[in-house]
Amino acid sequence: MTSNPMAGAVRRGRQYVPLLVTSVLLVLMFSVGSVQYDGFLSGQVLLNLLIDNAFLLVVAVGMTFVVLTGGIDLSVGAVVALSTMLSAWLVERHGWPPLLVIPLVLVVGTVAGFVMGWVIHSFEIQPFIVTLAGMFLARGLCYTISIDSISITDPTYTAFAQTRIPLPGDLFVSPSVLVAVGVVAVAFVVLHHTRLGRNVYALGGSEQSALLMGLPVARTKIAVYAVSGFCSSLGGVLLTFYMLSGYGLHAVGLELDAIAAVVIGGTLLTGGSGYLLGTVLGVLVLGLIQTLISFQGTLSSWWTRIVIGGLLFVFILLQRLIVGRRKV
Amino acid sequence: MPAQSAQQPVLEVRGIRKEFPGVVALDGVDFRLFPGEVHALMGENGAGKSTLIKVLTGVHPSDGGEVVLDGRPVRIAGPLQAQLAGISTVYQEVNLCPNLSVAENILIGREPRRFGLVHWSELRRRAAESVADLDLDIDVSAPLDSYSTAVQQLVAIVRAVEVSAKVLILDEPTSSLDREEVRQLFAVMRRLRDQGVAILFVSHFLDQVYEICDRMTVLLGGRLEGEYLTGELRQVDLVARMIGGEPSDPGEPSDSARREPAEGADAPPFLRADGLARSGAIEPYDLTIRSGEVVGLAGLLGSGRTEAARLLFGADHSTRGSVRIEGAEVSLRTPRTAISHGIAFCPEDRKTEGLIGELTVRENIVLALQAARGWTRPLSGTRQDEIALHWIRALGIRPGNPEALVRNLSGGNQQKVLLARWLITDPKLLILDEPTRGIDVGAKAEIQKLVADLAGDGMSVLFISAELEEVLRLCHRVGVLRDRRLVAELPNDGSLTPESIMATIASGAQS
Ligand SMILES: Nc1ncnc2c1ncn2[C@@H]1O[C@H](COP(=O)(O)OP(=O)(O)OP(=O)(O)O)[C@@H](O)[C@H]1O
Ligand SMILES: [Mg+2]
Numbered sequence: 001m002t003s004n005p006m007a008g009a010v011r012r013g014r015q016y017v018p019l020l021v022t023s024v025l026l027v028l029m030f031s032v033g034s035v036q037y038d039g040f041l042s043g044q045v046l047l048n049l050l051i052d053n054a055f056l057l058v059v060a061v062g063m064t065f066v067v068l069t070g071g072i073d074l075s076v077g078a079v080v081a082l083s084t085m086l087s088a089w090l091v092e093r094h095g096w097p098p099l100l101v102i103p104l105v106l107v108v109g110t111v112a113g114f115v116m117g118w119v120i121h122s123f124e125i126q127p128f129i130v131t132l133a134g135m136f137l138a139r140g141l142c143y144t145i146s147i148d149s150i151s152i153t154d155p156t157y158t159a160f161a162q163t164r165i166p167l168p169g170d171l172f173v174s175p176s177v178l179v180a181v182g183v184v185a186v187a188f189v190v191l192h193h194t195r196l197g198r199n200v201y202a203l204g205g206s207e208q209s210a211l212l213m214g215l216p217v218a219r220t221k222i223a224v225y226a227v228s229g230f231c232s233s234l235g236g237v238l239l240t241f242y243m244l245s246g247y248g249l250h251a252v253g254l255e256l257d258a259i260a261a262v263v264i265g266g267t268l269l270t271g272g273s274g275y276l277l278g279t280v281l282g283v284l285v286l287g288l289i290q291t292l293i294s295f296q297g298t299l300s301s302w303w304t305r306i307v308i309g310g311l312l313f314v315f316i317l318l319q320r321l322i323v324g325r326r327k328v
Numbered sequence: 329m330p331a332q333s334a335q336q337p338v339l340e341v342r343g344i345r346k347e348f349p350g351v352v353a354l355d356g357v358d359f360r361l362f363p364g365e366v367h368a369l370m371g372e373n374g375a376g377k378s379t380l381i382k383v384l385t386g387v388h389p390s391d392g393g394e395v396v397l398d399g400r401p402v403r404i405a406g407p408l409q410a411q412l413a414g415i416s417t418v419y420q421e422v423n424l425c426p427n428l429s430v431a432e433n434i435l436i437g438r439e440p441r442r443f444g445l446v447h448w449s450e451l452r453r454r455a456a457e458s459v460a461d462l463d464l465d466i467d468v469s470a471p472l473d474s475y476s477t478a479v480q481q482l483v484a485i486v487r488a489v490e491v492s493a494k495v496l497i498l499d500e501p502t503s504s505l506d507r508e509e510v511r512q513l514f515a516v517m518r519r520l521r522d523q524g525v526a527i528l529f530v531s532h533f534l535d536q537v538y539e540i541c542d543r544m545t546v547l548l549g550g551r552l553e554g555e556y557l558t559g560e561l562r563q564v565d566l567v568a569r570m571i572g573g574e575p576s577d578p579g580e581p582s583d584s585a586r587r588e589p590a591e592g593a594d595a596p597p598f599l600r601a602d603g604l605a606r607s608g609a610i611e612p613y614d615l616t617i618r619s620g621e622v623v624g625l626a627g628l629l630g631s632g633r634t635e636a637a638r639l640l641f642g643a644d645h646s647t648r649g650s651v652r653i654e655g656a657e658v659s660l661r662t663p664r665t666a667i668s669h670g671i672a673f674c675p676e677d678r679k680t681e682g683l684i685g686e687l688t689v690r691e692n693i694v695l696a697l698q699a700a701r702g703w704t705r706p707l708s709g710t711r712q713d714e715i716a717l718h719w720i721r722a723l724g725i726r727p728g729n730p731e732a733l734v735r736n737l738s739g740g741n742q743q744k745v746l747l748a749r750w751l752i753t754d755p756k757l758l759i760l761d762e763p764t765r766g767i768d769v770g771a772k773a774e775i776q777k778l779v780a781d782l783a784g785d786g787m788s789v790l791f792i793s794a795e796l797e798e799v800l801r802l803c804h805r806v807g808v809l810r811d812r813r814l815v816a817e818l819p820n821d822g823s824l825t826p827e828s829i830m831a832t833i834a835s836g837a838q839s
Contacts, residue, residue: 015471189445193445193446193448194444194445194446195437195439195441195446198428198432198436198439198446199436199437201425201427201428202425202428202432202436204427205425205426205427205428206423206424206425206426208423209423209424209425210425211387211406211407212387212407212417212419212423213407213423213424213425213436213437213487214406214407214408214410214411214437215408215436215437216408272425272426272427273427
């Protein structure tokens with residue numbers, strides 16, 4: 001029996017189709033923007049995209065882990081809000097040093113994710129339900145801290161918020177961008193080059209098989225929710241810098257943006273297939289839609305939602321087609 | 329080299345018991361496995377073979393009894409612990425991750441690492457090496473689901489033998505393999521045995537069991553029937569022990585179940601394919617199937633047997649050629665159109681393409697019939713029960729409860745359910761792709777007889793099987809495929825033998 005090397009290459013190539021489509025879309029949107037609007041084609045517009053969406057990027061990275069296992073995490077937006085609230089409250093009302101508060105917030109988010117993962121695994125409950133409960137819980141907790149927004153005047157936070165890191169060519173980024181890029185780099189290595197990452201893919205491919213192959217299914221499953229919890233709280237920390245306030249209504253609906261970014265980035269909602277870089281592209285696409293609409297100037301910001309909705313629809317259809325073709 | 333009984337067993341099971349709701353799957357079974365032996369676990373479909381294996385490897389907790397490994401009682405909590413204890417297993421259903429590459433499937437969980445990261449080039453190299461060990465020529469970096477069930481089965485075997493284990497368990501590893509692959513597998517098994525590995529082998533192919541095994545344990549309805557040395561038990565006696573009957577010498581098993589086509593050899597063709605092809609899957613082929621005729625497709629793994637059949641069912645689109653049904657040209661673009669023309673297709677991969685595990689036996693059986701009637705004309709509950717009970721009896725599906733969930737059935741019984749689903753649609757052309765895979769000897773003969781009877785009543789059958797004896801017993805004509813090309817069409821006029829078919833495959837002779 002022989003195999004046709006060309007066929008093998010084609011088979012392997014098919015996995016990259018969604019990624020390719022997203023890249024093409026991104027380039028297309030950027031070209032349209034450059035042709036239509038003066039000043040669109042500048043490095044800073046691209047960098048602002050990152051600056052404005054750094055926290056979303058971090059959250060979407062965590063979401064990618066979860067979705068790759070075939071799960072979903074609806075609690076991320078609420079955990080982000082709780083993180084901003086907790087930070088603002090501890091720093092402003094209790095005068096805790098930011099260097100203590102930030103690690104604490106990260107621990108809280110990670111533990112929250114860990115607990116949700118543990119419940120999902122041990123009681124075999126749908127991730128949808130468990131993280132929905134987590135979402136209500138985290139949002140609710142925000143309001144037990146304070147009904148109103150708490151603004152932050154702490155010098156460390158304001159300094160961080162105003163810091164601009166200059167790049168060659170009169171460009172700049174914010175520290176949050178560096179954090180987000182760091183998170184993406186680490187997550188990339190973990191997903192594609194460590195056992196944990198490969199177990200995530202295996203779990204998404206077939207949980208039953210992963211179990212029979214002797215892979216640590218329980219550990220992996222709990223780990224992805226913990227990772228998502230960590231990323232959400234880190235996203236919350238970045239959002240605190242960006243907003244300089246803590247508020248229970250921050251990041252409403254962020255979970256849906258994160259899921260949209262992951263899906264537009266080519267990750268299958270059924271799990272097992274997708275790439276971290278796709279998620280980065282997905283976040284950029286979402287950001288670019290927003291930028292385009294703000295450049296346009298007359299459209300209401302709700303158009304962002306409409307376009308995202310349309311895109312999601314197209315991408316989910318695309319996934320259907322690809323999955324449908326996968327069996328040869 | 330058979331094991332000496334003086335030796336200590338590497339693995340021993342005493343009084344193991346396993347109950348599922350409503351079924352006692354294992355009832356006080358004793359079993360031992362010696363180093364350096366190949367040991368067959370025999371029994372009918374549903375006898376408890378796979379359950380024993382799953383209890384041994386911690387997939388199911390046992391409800392009693394003990395497992396002794398190397399003289400020490402152990403509690404194996406799961407597949408991971410089993411692996412760590414030196415037990416490597418290929419379960420009956422292919423259990424790999426379709427989305428990962430072949431190489432990862434072979435090595436995941438024990439990937440070579442460098443600086444804590446997966447060492448990809450080393451991983452591919454090692455995977456390619458172990459794949460070559462089984463003489464398998466596939467691209468290890470392609471995703472697993474781009475390969476056929478048979479290749480996937482081989483990959484699962486490669487995964488299990490790649491690690492140097494003390495105990496190797498193979499649950500029906502040969503069910504979808506060809507002779508050549510089986511030969512390769514046996515060579516590997518012999519090598520491992522000579523290195524002192526204890527191998528547990530399950531198969532419904534008695535010839536294979538007699539070829540490779542030193543000793544066997546027979547299960548009957550969840551109980552231990554006995555342990556025998558292969559050399560001391562004749563095949564007929566083994567069969568009798570498996571079905572719990574008297575050893576009756578059935579003489580020559582009627583070597584031909586085939587009848588003359590009802591309307592003679594010049595009956596009008598039911599289906600005619602002219603130059604039908606799908607690029608990359610199967611070269612253009614011509615095939616005629618007359619009413620009442622059983623046409624076999626023989627060929628090695630990956631020779632295009634399944635691919636050729638899928639075109640006739642509209643499961644894949646043909647890229648050229650035409651199909652005529654009862655003289656009229658038709659375009660079989662989807663399975664729905666094929667079904668409406670009276671074609672039924674029983675696929676080889678029951679897990680992903682056939683059965684719905686969460687539904688009951690009854691629901692699975694009536695599925696295709698219901699679909700053919702359309703959802704606006706539902707079958708009544710009593711009618712469904714009648715049909716289900718009829719086929720449960722006709723095919724000996726066990727447990728005989730129409731409300732049992734299909735996923736809880738043994739592998740062979742699941743196969744029977746799938747077969748029943750298509751048989752009841754009363755098709756004009758029935759395409760059977762490896763219909764007797766994993767089915768025990770008794771039931772296999774029943775199914776062959778059934779197919780012959782149906783053909784006798786005028787149904788056309790396209791029969792695909794890796795077992796040439798079976799093809800010869802049933803088919804009037806045999807199409808031989810090689811390298812995705814139909815190379816010959818041989819009339820089964822009595823002079824045809826498995827060897828001559830093999831020779832045709834080897835030479836690739838044009839008819
Ligand atoms: N998860 C389960 N739940 C309920 N019953 C089960 C389950 N698994 C197996 N059984 C039942 O246990 C009995 C033994 O099944 P098992 O799979 O061990 O048979 P087997 O000997 O491997 O048969 P085959 O040759 O068909 O593979 C069958 O009656 C089956 O229906
Ligand atoms: Mg079995």
